[in-house]
Amino acid sequence: MGPSRFSHPEQGVYLVGMKSYGRAPTFLAMTGYEQxxxxxAALAGDQEAAERVELTLPETGVCGGAGLFDEPDAAQNSEGGGCCATPATLQIGIGATASSGGC
Known part of the structure; x- marks a missing residue:
C-alpha cells in the first residue's frame, strides 16, 4: 500500500478510499483503515511503518457483517444475538418557530 499510492501532486495531500477496488461501493473498511x-505514519515521519502493510483480508474479500444494511441478518435478530441491541427510535421534537421581524 504505502502512502505514495495515495499521494496527490500537492505535498501533504492524500486521497483514501478513492483508489481502492475502483471506487466500488463495497469498499472494505479494513482496507480503508490500513490506508x-x-x-x-508517513505524516508522523515513520516511513518504515508507513510502507509496512498491516492488512490481512479474508480469501473471499468479504469481511463478514450483515450483508445489506437495510436487511439485517434475520438469524442474529431472532436469537437476540449479534454485537448490538436493536436500535431505539429517537423522537426529536420541533423547536419554537422563528419570530418574524427585524432587529
Missing amino acids: VRSIT
Whole structure:
C-alpha cells in the first residue's frame, strides 16, 4: 500500500478510499483503515511503518457483517444475538418557530 499510492501532486495531500477496488461501493473498511494508518505514519515521519502493510483480508474479500444494511441478518435478530441491541427510535421534537421581524 504505502502512502505514495495515495499521494496527490500537492505535498501533504492524500486521497483514501478513492483508489481502492475502483471506487466500488463495497469498499472494505479494513482496507480503508490500513490506508489511513499508512498515511498517518508517513505524516508522523515513520516511513518504515508507513510502507509496512498491516492488512490481512479474508480469501473471499468479504469481511463478514450483515450483508445489506437495510436487511439485517434475520438469524442474529431472532436469537437476540449479534454485537448490538436493536436500535431505539429517537423522537426529536420541533423547536419554537422563528419570530418574524427585524432587529
